[in-house]
Amino acid sequence: MSNAILVVGGGFSGLTAAIEAAELGHDIYIVEKTPFLGGRVAQLNKYFPKLCPPSCGLEIQFQRIRNNPHIKFFTLAQVTALSGTKGDYKVQVTVQPRYTAPHNVDLGLTASALEGEVANEFDFGLSKRKALYKSMPFAFPGRYVLDPKSLTPSDTAKIAACKFIDTKEQPRTVELNVGAIVVATGWKPYDVTRLANLGAGSVKNCITNMQMERLASPFGPTGGRIVRPSDGIAPRRVCFVQCAGSRDQNHLNYCSYICCMASIKQSLYLAEKLPDATADIYYIDLRTPGRYVNFLDKAKATGKVHFIKGKVANVEQAEGDKVSVQVEDAIRGEKLTLTYDLVVLATGMQPSLAGEKFPLPVPLDEDGFVTGGEDAGIFAAGCAVMPLDVTRSAQTGTAAALKAVQAVQGR
Numbered sequence: 001m002s003n004a005i006l007v008v009g010g011g012f013s014g015l016t017a018a019i020e021a022a023e024l025g026h027d028i029y030i031v032e033k034t035p036f037l038g039g040r041v042a043q044l045n046k047y048f049p050k051l052c053p054p055s056c057g058l059e060i061q062f063q064r065i066r067n068n069p070h071i072k073f074f075t076l077a078q079v080t081a082l083s084g085t086k087g088d089y090k091v092q093v094t095v096q097p098r099y100t101a102p103h104n105v106d107l108g109l110t111a112s113a114l115e116g117e118v119a120n121e122f123d124f125g126l127s128k129r130k131a132l133y134k135s136m137p138f139a140f141p142g143r144y145v146l147d148p149k150s151l152t153p154s155d156t157a158k159i160a161a162c163k164f165i166d167t168k169e170q171p172r173t174v175e176l177n178v179g180a181i182v183v184a185t186g187w188k189p190y191d192v193t194r195l196a197n198l199g200a201g202s203v204k205n206c207i208t209n210m211q212m213e214r215l216a217s218p219f220g221p222t223g224g225r226i227v228r229p230s231d232g233i234a235p236r237r238v239c240f241v242q243c244a245g246s247r248d249q250n251h252l253n254y255c256s257y258i259c260c261m262a263s264i265k266q267s268l269y270l271a272e273k274l275p276d277a278t279a280d281i282y283y284i285d286l287r288t289p290g291r292y293v294n295f296l297d298k299a300k301a302t303g304k305v306h307f308i309k310g311k312v313a314n315v316e317q318a319e320g321d322k323v324s325v326q327v328e329d330a331i332r333g334e335k336l337t338l339t340y341d342l343v344v345l346a347t348g349m350q351p352s353l354a355g356e357k358f359p360l361p362v363p364l365d366e367d368g369f370v371t372g373g374e375d376a377g378i379f380a381a382g383c384a385v386m387p388l389d390v391t392r393s394a395q396t397g398t399a400a401a402l403k404a405v406q407a408v409q410g411r
Contacts, residue, residue, distance in 0.1 A: 001087050001088050001179065002087070002088060002089070002177045002178050002179040002408070003026055003027070003179055003408045003409070004026060004027040004028070004029065004176070004177065004178045004179060004408075005018075005021050005026050005027070005028050005029075005178055005179065005180050005181070005182065005401075005404045005405070005408065006028075006029050006031065006079075006089070006091055006176060006178040006180075006181045006182070007021075007028060007029065007030045007031070007181075007182045007184060008031050008079055008181065008182065008183050008184060008185060008360070009030075009031075009032065009039070009183065009184035009185045009186055009352075009382070009384070010030050010031075010032030010034075010036075010037035010038070010039060010073065010075070010184075011037075011038065011039020011040060011041065011184060011186040011382060011393075012038075012039055012040075012041045012057070012058075012061075012382065012390055012393050012394055012397070013184045013186070013381040013382025013383070013384075013393040013394060013396055013397035013400075014030060014032075014039070014182065014184030014186075014381065014382065014397065015030070015037065015038075015039075015058075015061045015065070015397070016061070016381075016393075016394045016397030016398055016401070017182045017184060017381050017397040017398070017400045017401040017404070018030050018065070018071055018073075018182075018401075019061060019064045019065065019068065019071070020397070020398050020401035020402070021182075021401040021404060021405055022068045022070040022071045023064075023068065023070075024405055025070065026070060026405060026408065027070050027072075028070055028071045028072070029072055029073070029074070029091075029093075029176050029178065030071065030072070030073035030074065031073075031074050031077045031078065031079055031093055032073065032074065032075045032076075032077060033076070033077065033078050034075065034076070035075050035076055035098065035135070035145040036075060036134075036135050036136075036139045036140060036141065037058075037062070037065075037073065037075065037140050037141075038054065038058050038139075038140065039186050040186060040187065040210075041054050041057065041058060041390055042054050042058060042135070042136060042139075043122065043210060043213060043214065043217075044213045044217070045213045045214075045216035045217040045218075045220070045224075045269065046216075046265065047389075047390045048261060048265070048292065048295075048389050048390060048391065049291065049292070049391060051265070053217075053218075055138045057390075058138065058140070059138060062138075062140040065140075074093055074095050074174065075095075075098075075141065076095060076096040076097075076098060076145070077093050077094065077095040077096070077174075078093070078094055079091060079092070079093055079359050079360065080092050080093065080094045080173075080359060081359060082359050082360055082361070085376070085377075086179070086180065086375075086376050086377030086407060087179045087180075087377065087407070087408065088177070088179065089177070089178050089179065089180075089181065089377075090175065090176075090177060091175070091176040091177075091178060091181075092173060092174075092175060092176075093173070093174040093175075093176060094171055094172075094173055094174075095171065095172050095173075095174060096171050097169035097170060097171060097172075098143060098145050098146070098169070099145070099146035099148065099165055099166055099167055099169050100132075100143050100144050100145065100146055100164060100165055100166075101143070101164040101165075101166075102143070103143075104141070104142040104143055105143075105144075105164045107132055107144040107162070107164060107165075110132060110158070110159075110162050110165075111130045111132040111133060111144065112130075113158055114130045114131055114132060114151075114152075114155045114158060114159075115152055115154060115155055116130070116131055116150055116151060116152035116155050117129065117130060117150075118131070118147070118150045120221070122135040122136070122214075123211075123214045123220060123221045124189075124208065124210055124211045124214060125211075126207075126211055126214055126215065126220070126221040126222075126229060127220075127221030130150075131146060131147045131148070131149075131150035131151045131155060131159075132144050132145075132146050132147075132159070132165075133145065133147070136219050137219060146159070146165060146167070148167060179377065179407065179408035180377040180378070180379070180403075180404035180405075180407040180408050181360065181377065181378045181379070181404070182378075182379050182380075182381055182397075182400045182401065182404055183360065183362060183370055183373070183378060183379070183380045183381070183384050184380070184381040184382045184384055184397060184400070185351070185352045185353055185358075185384045186351075186352050186382060186383050186384065187349040187350060187351055187352055187383035187384075187387070188349075188350050188351075188352050188354075189208060189209075189210050189347050189348075189349070189350070190244075190245040190246075190251065190252055190347045190348040190349070190350045191350075192208055192244065192245070192345055192347050194245070194251065195244055195245055195251070195345070195347075197313065197314050197315070198241060198244055198312065198314075198315045198345055199314075199315035199316060199317070199323065199343065200244075200345060202317070203315055203316065203317045203323055203343070204228075204229070204230040204317060204321055204323075205228045205229060205230050205235075205321055205322075205323050205341065205342050205343065206315055206323055206342075206343040206345065207229065207342070207343070207344055207345070208244075208344070208345050208347045209259065209262050209263065209266065209344055209345065209346050209347055210347070211229075211344075212226075212266050212269075212344050213266070215227065216266070216269045216273070224273070225273070226269065226270065226273050226274060228321060228341060228342055230321045231321055233321075233341075234274055234277070235274070235277060235340075235341035235342035236274075236276060236277050236278070236341055237277070237278055237280075237339075237340045237341050237342075238267075238270060238277060238278070238279045238280070238340060238341065238342045238343075238344065239279075239280050239282065239312075239323070239325050239338070239340040239342070239343045239344070240263040240266070240267065240279060240280070240281040240282065240343075240344045240346060241282055241312045241315070241325075241343060241344070241345050241346060242259060242260060242263060242281065242282060242283040242284060242346045243255075243259065243283070243284050243311075243346065243348075244259075244345035244346050244347045244348070245345075245347055245348045246259060246346075246347075246348035247284065251348070252348040252350060252367070253367065254348075254367060254387070255287065255387070256348035256349040256387045257287065257349070257386075257387035257388065257389070258349065258387060258388075258389050259287075259346040259347075259348065259349075260283065260286050260287045260288060260346070261287070261288060261292050261295065261389070262346060263281050263344070263346050264281070264288070264295050264296055264299045264305075265295065266344065267279040267281065267299050267302075267304075267305040268295070268298065268299055268302075268305075270304070270305075271299075271302045271304050271305065275304075277304065278304050278305070278306070279304060279305045279306070280306045280308055280338075280340075281305065281306070281307050281308065282308050282309075282310050282311070282312050282327055283307065283308070283309060283310075284309075284311060286307065308327070308329055308331075309329070309330045309331050310327050310328045310329045310330045310331075311327070311328055311330070312325055312326070312327045313326045313327065313328065314326040315343055318339050321341075322339050322340065322341065323339065323340045323341070323342065323343045324337060324338070324339055325337070325338050325339075325340055325343060348387075349383060349387040350367075350368065351364075351367065351368040351369050351370075351383060351384055352368075352383075352384070353368045353369075353370070353384065354367060354368025355368065356368075360373070360378060361373065361376060361378070362376075362378055362380065369384065369385055369386055370384045370385055374403065377404070377407040377408075379399075379400040379403045379404055379407075380396075380400065381393070381396040381397045381399070381400035382396055382397060
């Protein structure tokens with residue numbers, strides 16, 4: 001029997017669950033499949049409700065992890081097998097090699113000397129990265145990670161000369177014994193290439209809301225300048241398309257909860273960074289629950305953000321680098337074709353488990369959200385359960401931690 005708790009997922013809800021349980025004296029194991037902790041929050045420019053930069057909340061979480069001997073984490077890791085029952089689970093975790101020294105050596109000069117570049121997944125393809133990289137300045141852990149598949153022949157020779165890099169490192173397997181499990185696997189942006197009518201992947205200056213976050217971030221591909229990807233010019237007219245894939249029987253048959261608030265927040269980015277720019281937000285219904293209505297009022301007060309009730313039917317490439325948008329104004333009963341400099345698709349939140357094989361015995365609904373598992377001592381948190389904002393994700397992380405603690409103490 002074990003009093004330890006496994007947390008699957010190192011995003012905001014997973015970190016919250018891990019820290020809360022560890023501060024009650026339980027040994028915690030965090031398993032995160034990417035090279036760094038922080039999840040989607042790390043990719044944002046600012047997050048609700050205070051519009052803090054991600055470094056604000058995450059640095060606090062990272063510091064609490066550093067200072068707590070009860071927490072051990074594995075990055076580039078996944079649960080590959082599970083046996084046993086509540087109170088006495090045997091968990092097999094496979095950890096992929098990082099290829100760099102197990103301490104925070106600054107490999108920045110080595111990385112900058114490399115020639116090969118590939119699309120940067122952290123910036124959703126808006127920038128390039130080297131084969132040796134960190135995703136952001138405050139990345140945790142602070143160790144660089146090597147992507148051998150991205151090395152050119154000349155880069156391979158440079159890497160071989162570095163004593164802090166071991167390209168022969170192999171995957172390893174870790175066996176853990178835990179009494180309860182928290183599933184905090186988070187969310188992924190819906191695949192916009194499936195939204196062909198909205199120009200995703202084919203129209204030059206049609207981007208997703210998460211790409212907009214990266215453009216606005218001071219640590220993003222443009223250093224915080226909001227510009228068109230095609231030519232680096234600041235847009236003067238911007239269109240936000242709500243429910244891009246959400247509330248659609250052919251895509252995500254539910255509301256993704258945060259998309260309206262995200263577009264309002266991003267319209268305020270424009271008002272702050274590009275005071276001469278205007279934004280049109282096309283929506284089916286506006287969802288700004290509770291105090292979030294204050295952000296709606298603030299956006300309206302700028303005089304630069306316009307809200308139009310209507311559904312966008314089509315987004316196409318216009319002359320030059322412009323974007324043509326066909327939309328229905330539901331209030332006036334008009335069908336319009338308008339031209340914009342930049343279009344932002346408010347793409348939905350899809351659970352990370354959707355379409356994936358997951359080795360834990362938890363039931364999923366047709367969309368991939370976790371719907372149970374508590375009888376087995378497995379508790380879901382964050383966007384593994386439903387679309388949530390950061391605050392509510394953290395709250396569910398605390399709730400899952402308390403349930404897990406009760407499960408191992410009261411069995």
